Amino acid sequence: MGTTALRDGDEYVLDGEKYWTSNGVSADWIVVYARTGEGAGHDNYSLFVVPTDDPGYDPEEITGKMGLRASQQARVELDGVRVPADNRLGEEGSGFYNLARFFNYGRIAVAGHGIGIAAAALEEAWAYTHDRELYDESVADNQTVQHRLVKMREQFEAARALAWTACERVMDGDDPAFWASLAKARTTRTAETIAREAAQLHGGEGLRTETRANRAFRDAKYPSIYEGPNAVQRDIAYGHWPEE
Ligand SMILES: Cc1cc2nc3c(=O)[nH]c(=O)nc-3n(C[C@H](O)[C@H](O)[C@H](O)COP(=O)(O)OP(=O)(O)OC[C@H]3O[C@@H](n4cnc5c(N)ncnc54)[C@H](O)[C@@H]3O)c2cc1C
Incomplete structure (x- = not known):
């Protein structure tokens, strides 16, 4: 799980890549699971609500699906996406x-x-x-x-x-x-x-x-x-x- 969220003052900075993100192209907001701590163990991950209009959010629709075509997925790149710390869901480390x-x-x-x-x-x-x-x-x-x-x-x-x-x-x-x-x-x-x-x-x-x-x-x-x-x-x- 390579996506990281690093704390920077009152914000987190998210970097990484997500595959198969449902509605990743069309949604206004998505929930991102990211590493917030070092090492092994379940306590090193957190969830964030991320606005998809951030300039660092880059989705690409996954095409060529053989079925379930009414449901859209995307490969999403997160490049320095900044979210307020308030966008973290729950305590830091509670994501898993x-x-x-x-x-x-x-x-x-x-x-x-x-x-x-x-x-x-x-x-x-x-x-x-x-x-x-x-x-x-x-x-x-x-x-x-x-x-x-x-x-x-x-x-x-x-x-x-x-x-x-x-x-x-x-x-x-x-x-x-x-x-x-x-x-x-x-x-x-x-x-x-x-x-x-x-x-x-x-x-x-x-x-x-x-x-x-x-x-x-x-x-x-x-x-x-x-x-x-x-x-x-x-x-x-x-x-x-x-x-x-
Ligand atoms: C329509 C669709 C919507 C999705 N939406 C989302 C989304 O919104 N957000 C999101 O994060 N993800 C989403 N996903 C991703 C989805 O959760 C993953 O594709 C799924 O969990 C499998 O992971 P993987 O593709 O990395 O397969 P891998 O983990 O690479 O597994 C490949 C294959 O290896 C075998 N395998 C894996 N683990 C084991 C094991 N422990 N023991 C034995 N065999 C094993 C299985 O046969 C498995 O199918 C979506 C996927 C699809 C198809």
Whole structure:
């Protein structure tokens, strides 16, 4: 984590580079995570509210994304960006803990993203296989196709049940780090699996970017990566394994 924020009187001076900053081109303000202390340890990071009209703020849109195109990201360079010390969120050195808290709750919403994509893909797979006529019968008249649809539904319902369980556990005060990571990893993986299967069941139509199944297939890759790839979610879940 190379971005630094050095204290200079009543201000901080930020230098560094951020990749994949959502809304980095269009936002008026962004929140930047920066190093404020030396050495290892979680106490060396802080969060800052940064105005994007500062002359040292230089965003460049990330192009060529295969999916999630309604959401825009940027590579951002911070070159001597000055912010008042009041723009620091929380105490100096509290950034890691605040960010972890944000992610612990936010990742449940990402689980919802996975569920939404999986639901769309499943709907499309059901509709297409029943509508598409092949040799005087629909694709869904094949028992193997019926089994594939049922298997997708099994996976979907299991993932959705886990997402709701995670919500309930967090509402009841259980460790959100464990439940959110578990739910994010499971639902987003399920979204990828179901979306891939739905695209396959569309045959050539599934390869056209205009179809909803194709969009689900491309979009499904995203929530398993943003807010931390699923391998990291499993690291977190293992580290927060509840003793019960
Ligand atoms: C649509 C989108 C929006 C985003 N918005 C923001 C934003 O607003 N702000 C922001 O700061 N970032 C944002 N990001 C960045 C995002 O959080 C990172 O891309 C993500 O955390 C993965 O980090 P990375 O790309 O550096 O991958 P890396 O950390 O380089 O990981 C690459 C791969 O290595 C493997 N891997 C990594 N760690 C482990 C591990 N511990 N064990 C096993 N395997 C591992 C995984 O397969 C992983 O996918 C966004 C990304 C996307 C795609």
